[in-house]
Amino acid sequence: MVVTWPYPKFIAHRGAGTSAPENTLAAFQLGYDAGFRMFECDAKLSADGVVFLLHDATLDRTTNARGMAHTYKWDQLKELDAGSWHSKEYAGIGLATLEQLAHFCIQRNCQLNIEIKPSPGFDFITGERVAQEARRLWSGQSVPPLLTSFKRESLRGALQSAPELVRGLLMHELASDWREAVGSLQCQVVACHFPIYNHALIEQIRYLGLGSLAYTVNDADTATSLLSIGVDSIVTDNLAYAT
Known part of the structure; x- marks a missing residue:
């Protein structure tokens, strides 16, 4: 149960929305400079078990490499160019590990929403490893990161390895069994695509003692409408929401 909501109203999507190469330290720095104090990122596993930041299952869209990300070891991944696809300004920017981002956030007193984004077939172990790393990296911090995922097995892995961390079930459409799912996974947060929310759903969420998060809202x-009906936090690409 989320007794008091410890996170800001606005969360910068993948660091700085579309204004910088997503999930890179450059993006988080830009988001921070714009005024955000909480960020969203995507985390998955390298071939040798390093938790690093990447949204897609493949490297094709956001790096100068090709193929499934989980087939590369971190020593290979850290040499890739993860910035040129976005703009010349960011050419040569590398991928980041969760550990690097944790240090960034903790040093600046910022919060983090980690979306567990497993490569195909690695749902449980990715949830398990991300939660283990989060517990280690944020040990002693007053506000833990929020772990979310569309993959229930990833949340199950997170629950098994670090039950004390805050978890949220992501849904693009409202699942008919969402109440049972958040109960069995001991989630404290419901994280939905923003059109799903209405007064009735927020009332149900609050009745269950859960927090609510909406993604991805840019206007x-x-x-304003979502906040007025009681949504707790909003993930956005719009840097103007930082102030």
Whole structure:
């Protein structure tokens, strides 16, 4: 149960939305400079078990390499160019590990939403490893990171390895068994695609003692409407929401 919501109202999507190469330290720095104090990132495993930041299952879209990300060891991944695809300004920017981002956030007193984004077939072990790393990296911090995932097995892995961390079930559409799912996975947060939310759903979420998060909201009217019905936090690409 989330007794008091410890996170800011606005969370920068993948560091700085679309304004910098997503999930890189450059993006988180830009988001921080814009005024954000909480970020969202995507985490998966390298071939040798390092937790690093990447949204896609493949490297094709956001790096100068090709193929499934989980087939590369971290020593290979850290040499890749993860910035040129975005713009010349960021050419040569590398991928980041969760450990690097944890140090960034802790040093600046920022919060983090880690989306567990497993490569195909690695749902449970990715949840397990991400939660283990989060517990280790944020040990002693007053506000732990929020772990979310669309993959229930990833949340199950996180629950098994670090039950004390805050977990949230991500849903693009409202699942008919969402109440049972958040109960069995001991989630404290419901994280939904923003059109799902209405007064009735927020009332149900609050009745269950859960927090609510909406993604990905980039216009002011929608953000205002969601906050007015009681959504706790909003993930956004819009850097203007930092101030």
